[in-house]
Structure formats: C-alpha cells, structure tokens
C-alpha cells in the first residue's frame with residue numbers, strides 16, 4: 009500500500025518545519041534559475057535569508073497565468089530543456105496554451121502525490137482502473153496513470169471518447185475503478201444503461217476530478233454507475249492532478265502539504281485571509297524544478313481546514329472548489345456561482361443531471377435562462393405536472409440566488425454531453 013504514514017500523519021509543527029525549509033530553498037532556486045523570478049524578487053526585496061517564518065511568504069509577489077503566457081513557451085522553466093523530460097500544456101479558451109515542464113524528479117514526486125491520493129480514496133493493487141481522461145497534453149490522464157501504476161493497480165489507458173467500446177472493455181475486463189470527469193462518467197453511465205449492460209459492470213470506485221461537481225451531482229453519478237467516487241483537484245501550472253484529493257471519508261481534499269503551501273486570499277484586495285475564510289486559493293509549489301511556482305493565483309474559490317482528519321491524515325483539507333472567480337456570473341449586479349444552481353437542480357428527481365445556463369442581455373438587463381433536461385419523456389404529456397415542476401424549480405432558484413431566472417424544461421437527451429470538462433455556461437451578452 010502507498011500510505012506514507014510517517015509523512016501523512018506528521019504533526020502540524022513538523023509539516024510547517026518542512027515547508028519553511030523548502031520555501032527558503034525554493035526562493036533561492038527561483039532567484040538563481042528563473043530570470044523572471046530573479047527580477048520579481050529583486051524588485052520586492054525578497055531573498056531566501058529574509059524568509060524567517062512561513063508568514064514571510066506574504067512578501068513574495070503573486071504569479072499569474074499571464075506571467076506564464078507572457079513568457080511562452082519555456083520562459084519560466086527552472087532547468088534547461090536537456091533536463092526537462094516531459095511537457096504538458098493546458099489549452100485556454102483564447103490564445104496560446106500554458107506550457108509546463110517536468111524534470112525526472114518532478115515526475116517522481118508527481119507519481120508519489122498521485123499514489124497517495126489514490127490510496128487515500130481506496131484504490132489498491134487489486135484494482136483494474138480504466139483511465140477515461142484524454143491522453144495528450146492534458147495532465148489528467150498521465151498523472152493518474154503513473155500514480156496508479158505506482159500502487160500496483162492494473163491500468164487500462166482507454167482515454168476519453170469511443171464510449172461504447174469503453175463500456176465493452178469495462179464489462180469484459182470487469183474494471184473496478186473509473187478515472188474520468190464527473191460529467192463524462194455520467195455519460196458513460198447513461199450509455200451503459202442504453203446498451204442494457206449497466207448491471208454487468210463491476211465498478212466500485214470513481215476517481216473523479218478536473219471540473220466542479222456538487223456533492224448532489226456526484227450522488228446522481230454514483231447512483232447511475234453504482235460506485236463510490238472521490239474528488240481530485242489540481243491544475244497544470246501546479247503539477248496537474250495530485251495537488252489534493254479526498255480520502256474515503258470525503259470531508260475535504262487533503263493537500264499534499266510537503267509539496268505545496270496553500271493560502272487563501274481576497275481576490276479583490278489580494279490580502280491573505282485568516283484561516284478558515286473562503287477566498288481564492290494561492291499555491292506555492294515547494295519541490296518542482298521544471299517550472300516552480302511562487303504564490304500562484306489559481307482563481308479557484310475554496311476554504312481550508314487545518315484540523316486533522318478522522319482518517320489519521322494531518323495534511324490540511326480544502327473544501328470542494330465552489331467555482332472559479334472567472335466563472336462567477338454577475339446577473340443584474342448579483343453574483344451567482346453555477347455550483348449554487350447545480351445544487352438546487354439536483355434536488356429534483358424528475359430532471360436529468362444535465363443543464364445549461366444561457367445568459368443574454370435584453371433592454372440593458374441581464375437574463376439568465378436555466379435549461380434543464382427532463383429525466384424521461386413521460387412528463388411531456390402532462391402539462392400541469394410540467395408547469396408545477398417548472399414553478400418549484402423557479403421558486404427554489406429564486407430563494408437561493410435572490411434573482412429571477414427563466415426555467416426551461418427541455419427534452420431528454422437534447423443537451424450536449426461531454427467527454428472531458430463540461431461546458432455548461434453560454435454567455436451571449438457580448439456576442440453581438
């Protein structure tokens with residue numbers, strides 16, 4: 009088993025000692041190896057010697073995605089390409105991708121981090137694991153792949169797509185664990201039902217991640233596929249998956265704190281917030297050589313709990329990400345997170361776990377339309393039933409969001425399905 013007990017159950021004092029020692033080394037490393045950081049650190053007067061306590065991290069300037077983009081493709085690398093053995097990239101919606109590089113040590117640490125998280129979730133060398141994340145520049149598939157091989161699981165690298173074949177193999181191999189985005193897992197489940205083979209699958213564990221998914225939505229996916237699923241968080245700039253993940257108790261995602269220092273900041277004032285506050289997650293990578301990150305602003309909103317977990321692990325736990333600062337919708341001046349809408353929708357059992365949020369502007373006013381799929385066709389002939397369902401959803405959304413929405417119930421299977429990260433927001437406000 010890959011439970012690194014000595015490390016994963018260290019006292020907080022010990023964790024912080026390791027972090028401080030590594031932080032000093034990191035500042036020195038960045039100063040010497042990355043001209044961009046050398047300049048930034050010089051301008052802010054920070055040197056490794058000046059870092060006396062973990063609190064002193066606050067003197068280091070933040071790093072953002074724009075900094076990586078401005079230094080495209082390899083400008084922030086801490087090692088020459090001769091030492092870089094792997095490159096990944098995340099495709100943004102616009103412009104050039106964000107490129108990241110790994111040394112041999114980085115790949116070793118990445119596999120360790122992933123292995124720990126997979127074991128914490130309940131995976132073992134008994135598992136046959138199908139990886140249905142897309143293989144390629146995306147970090148998800150290869151990240152999980154190496155971590156799962158490390159713990160001795162039997163890895164089946166099916167990649168995403170080709171869903172019917174995916175299900176055939178799942179049935180023939182009696183696959184026990186599925187790695188996928190929750191939305192693709194849901195699609196796989198629906199397809200297996202349509203193929204009439206859902207009862208022939210042997211799935212027990214879902215290692216999900218890479219996109220937001222409320223606990224309510226996850227329950228739906230678990231029900232469809234008849235498995236138990238955990239959430240995994242990460243991003244290419246920080247490593248990929250492996251930054252944090254849920255243990256089998258699912259009360260927060262354990263952050264691999266010997267490799268990462270998390271902070272929570274106010275995204276507007278950029279001030280560090282007191283422990284326990286909700287805000288934007290900022291991460292400093294402590295061991296990465298390929299592309300080290302000093303105080304990277306993730307734009308993901310969460311909060312951190314430093315209490316030890318009942319599973320015995322002492323690494324701090326972050327709450328499930330509630331959204332990204334740039335995914336927050338401002339509707340007639342009111343802030344709305346898509347996850348708030350998802351939580352409301354999933355309470356209704358006559359609708360399928362597929363929805364789309366369409367935002368338009370009419371007469372200088374924003375309008376949010378929530379399109380939701382019906383669970384089956386039977387309701388279509390029952391006009392009053394439909395109206396009452398629509399009314400209840402509209403009422404609950406208004407109570408939670410504080411704004412009026414247009415609720416549209418659409419036919420089963422009429423909304424798009426996704427094989428990677430779901431795209432549920434269609435913002436048409438600036439499209440004219």
Ligand code: DLL
Nearest residue numbers: 098148217218219220240241242243244248249329
């Ligand atoms: O999605 C890395 C990853 C792969 C994580 C597989 C977990 C599993 P990127 O493509 O760079 O990397 O996207 C990073 O995805 O800033 C979040 O907004 C979002 N994200 C990732 N994991 C979660 C999660 C990978 N568990 C961006 N919950 C991040 C919510 C997530 N959002």
